[in-house]
Amino acid sequence: MxxxxxxxxxxxxxxxxxxxxxxxxxxxxxxxxxxxxxxxxFGNAGLIQQEAVEPYAFPREPGFVLNAALGRGAEVNWHARGLWQMAGSLWRYFKNSHPQPHARATEAYSQLIAHATHEHDPLITAAGAQDLVTREGFRFVFRTAQAFDEAARRAEDLHTRFGVRSQAENTTQLAMAEPALQRSMAGAVRWLEPWAVNDPGxxxxxxxxxxxxxxxxxxxxxxxxxxxxxxxxxxxxxxxxxxxxxxxxxxxxxxxxxxxxxxxxFPLFIKRGYHQHYTSPAQLLQPVLDAERGYVLAPMQRGLRLTTGAEFAPIDAPPTPVQLAKAEALARELVNLGEPLPEAPWLGARPCTADMxxxxxxxxxxxxxxxxxxxxxxxxxxxxxxxxxxxxxxxxxxxxxxxxxxxxxxxx
Ligand SMILES: Cc1cc2nc3c(=O)[nH]c(=O)nc-3n(C[C@H](O)[C@H](O)[C@H](O)COP(=O)(O)OP(=O)(O)OC[C@H]3O[C@@H](n4cnc5c(N)ncnc54)[C@H](O)[C@@H]3O)c2cc1C
The missing domain is CATH 3.50.50.60 (FAD/NAD(P)-binding domain)
Known part of the structure; x- marks a missing residue:
């Protein structure tokens, strides 16, 4: 039956x-x-992230928490009520982001990620959705040589441990591969396996x-x-x-x-995030993460979509798109963004757990x-x-x- x-x-x-x-x-x-x-x-960056074998840990770099607390940078924003509501879960998230528990979480998370594109593939075919998907990878671009070198080493490590495929690109190679970038960058890691969806909804x-x-x-x-x-x-x-x-x-x-x-x-919490589309006359060929600044630019059907990092705020609190304004200024250094489309910024919330x-x-x-x-x-x-x-x-x-x-x- x-x-x-x-x-x-x-x-x-x-x-x-x-x-x-x-x-x-x-x-x-x-x-x-x-x-x-x-x-x-609907509002995400549209990436099928075959490279994301490590779950997103609470950043532990010195200075990160201070910058976040002082509201500097575009990566993080917070509402006092949000931090208060989520304090217990965030504390557990912080502890679980220590290298040892994070390595255990990665072991489990990578088992899921390993099948991501393979499991989307038959659904994309059966749903006749090939027109929405590009299978050309995703770039992390770096402003400083130190960050680029570290990222290239990490990419090699992920290849050894999980078979994740990437290519390191120096300043010249990146400028040739992505002519829409108007600023000279230290380099990029191009992840070869992710797919990009030009209208996630x-x-x-x-x-x-x-x-x-x-x-x-x-x-x-x-x-x-x-x-x-x-x-x-x-x-x-x-x-x-x-x-x-x-x-x-x-x-x-x-x-x-x-x-x-x-x-x-359960120790659940959310990380809110925003997006805005831009007319961008010089279109990027592939999505880009400005890795030292924490936002993504992704070509979409509606225009170039800029998505922001994490905002710790209650799910129903009114939008406070301060990160979007900061990220827009940073993105204008990289590409000709053009004008924002005349629409209110989109706001959504990543559903997170303390053990990632x-x-x-x-x-x-x-x-x-x-x-x-x-x-x-x-x-x-x-x-x-x-x-x-x-x-x-x-x-x-x-x-x-x-x-x-x-x-x-x-x-x-
Ligand atoms: C800025 C940003 C960028 C991101 N970029 C990426 C990316 O590039 N790649 C990636 O993999 N992930 C990305 N994510 C994360 C990803 O978008 C989420 O993890 C994912 O969309 C969660 O899917 P879901 O189906 O669990 O939740 P949702 O898509 O939110 O679906 C939940 C559904 O429940 C419904 N619902 C809620 N309450 C009720 C109710 N009371 N009754 C009936 N229905 C209800 C809602 O209407 C909704 O349709 C991003 C997230 C953000 C915010």
């Missing part, structure tokens, strides 16, 4: 989870309060269209109406209350709010309930991997990756 399941949240993670469950014969209802891919999965929408074309039901509804009912779960939608035997929470940065109502206190690993697996205290969130800086990259891993667990079969490091029960 077909088993029914609700997937709450149609971002990259929820949509891919729905597709993988459907592929395994489940009767899946995908529920979101908006159309698919309109939140965090559209890719999620195409995946959701594929889910519907294969017979899945996509409904508008509110995840906060989730109730355990009899042996299963139900949620309120515009088509009435929908029941299923099981449910998956894939609510990205909103997961914490819902799981708290179920009695879970996602939360993928059964809810420890609720039968038939599953969690799939907390993919932080790489949720767009990891959606298909996380979706497959969770679907294999729900299906009760052997999983192709060991799910133990991501088990929600680790926080109990």
């Amino acid at each position: 077909t088993s029914s399941i609700l997937v709450l949240g149609a971002g990259m993670v929820g949509t891919c989870t729905a597709l993988h469950l459907q592929q395994r014969g489940f009767d899946v209802v995908l529920v979101d309060r908006r159309t698919p891919g309109q939140e965090t999965s 559209a890719l999620v929408q195409r995946y959701a269209d594929l889910f519907v074309a294969r017979g899945g039901r996509l409904l508008t509804g509110d995840a906060t109406s989730l109730q355990s009912q009899g042996l299963g779960w139900s949620v309120q939608t515009t088509e009435g209350r929908v029941h299923a035997e099981q449910a998956v929470l894939a609510l990205g940065p909103w997961a914490d709010g819902l799981i708290r109502t179920l009695g879970y206190r 690993l996602p939360v993928t697996g059964p809810a420890p205290r609720h039968k038939g309930l599953w969690f799939n969130f907390g993919h932080a800086h790489q949720g767009f990259t990891l959606g298909p991997v996380a979706g497959r891993l969770l679907a294999e667990m729900v299906d009760g079969r052997h999983t192709w990756i060991d799910p133990a490091p991501y088990a929600p029960a680790r926080f109990m």
